[in-house]
Amino acid sequence: MTAELVLQIVLTVAAGLIGVGLFGALSQQTIVMVMMGLELVLNGVLLAGGAAWYFLAPELPDAQVLVVVALVVMAVEMAMGFAVTVAFYRARQLDMIDMASDLRG
Amino acid sequence: MLSDLSGWAITAVAVLGVLSVAAGVAVFVVDSMARATFALLASFLAVAGILLALDLVYLAVVTALMMTIEMAIMAVFMIMFMMNPAGLMPMTMVHNAKGSAVTGAGAFVVLVVGIWTIDWPTRDTSRPADSTRQLGEAIMGSHMLVMLVIGIGLFATILAGTVLATARGRYDRFGPRLDSQRPDDPVSGGLRR
Numbered sequence: 080m081t082a083e084l085v086l087q088i089v090l091t092v093a094a095g096l097i098g099v100g101l102f103g104a105l106s107q108q109t110i111v112m113v114m115m116g117l118e119l120v121l122n123g124v125l126l127a128g129g130a131a132w133y134f135l136a137p138e139l140p141d142a143q144v145l146v147v148v149a150l151v152v153m154a155v156e157m158a159m160g161f162a163v164t165v166a167f168y169r170a171r172q173l174d175m176i177d178m179a180s181d182l183r184g
Numbered sequence: 185m186l187s188d189l190s191g192w193a194i195t196a197v198a199v200l201g202v203l204s205v206a207a208g209v210a211v212f213v214v215d216s217m218a219r220a221t222f223a224l225l226a227s228f229l230a231v232a233g234i235l236l237a238l239d240l241v242y243l244a245v246v247t248a249l250m251m252t253i254e255m256a257i258m259a260v261f262m263i264m265f266m267m268n269p270a271g272l273m274p275m276t277m278v279h280n281a282k283g284s285a286v287t288g289a290g291a292f293v294v295l296v297v298g299i300w301t302i303d304w305p306t307r308d309t310s311r312p313a314d315s316t317r318q319l320g321e322a323i324m325g326s327h328m329l330v331m332l333v334i335g336i337g338l339f340a341t342i343l344a345g346t347v348l349a350t351a352r353g354r355y356d357r358f359g360p361r362l363d364s365q366r367p368d369d370p371v372s373g374g375l376r377r
């Protein structure tokens with residue numbers, strides 16, 4: 080099997096994760112489930128970054144650094160998402176995004 | 185050029201790839217929020233397995249450990265905040281499902297068309313002996329700016345998370361100008377009483 084074919088298969092899996100995550104982030108009503116959708120999108124970025132390093136430029140560390148950045152973005156997203164959930168629940172006893180539509184900028 | 189992945193590694197990548205997408209779909213299909221969380225964990229672990237097959241040992245282990253802890257915390261939050269944590273009463277909690285599905289499928293199609301039509305470059309350089317060493321030397325050397333930005337970002341996250349999670353701060357106790365003589369506390373005691 081050629082390296083290009085394996086790369087394309089792995090990237091297709093990553094695209095699948097990004098598509099499913101996008102659907103979840105846009106369709107879910109609860110804040111925690113929206114966060115799960117965003118995590119799935121970042122999961123796809125992790126996979127694509129790893130595949131890019133292995134198949135395209137293993138002599139350069141850039142793709143690995145991109146994966147590290149994606150992991151940190153995941154951690155920041157979780158921390159801030161839960162902090163917003165706690166603050167929102169404390170203020171209004173709600174966990175649905177639709178009920179916070181008045182916060183739209 | 186033939187892939188230098190072994191037959192077993194290619195099989196593992198294929199199986200884990202299918203598993204990761206199937207688990208990702210399961211997140212939004214199952215009723216139980218606890219199951220959704222662990223389906224997401226399964227998706228992350230499958231991706232960590234693929235990274236392991238691609239020689240990225242350090243990143244695979246970090247992904248697996250970090251996501252296991254993250255999903256354990258997420259399961260607690262799910263059970264705390266969701267109105268139907270066990271899924272005993274099936275309900276759909278979605279809005280604009282059709283538009284979201286079209287957007288998700290559209291993004292997938294655009295990416296797949298790009299992936300399968302691009303003429304990917306072939307690699308003619310050597311692979312590093314140790315990918316972890318390569319990453320470590322990069323973030324402590326040529327890519328140190330990335331680590332500096334990450335450090336500041338994480339510190340800002342700690343501050344912002346604490347501010348958002350604090351129920352009552354000094355402005356609640358001493359007024360918007362912090363000039364109140366006596367703090368407005370629900371119970372007596374505390375500082376400056």
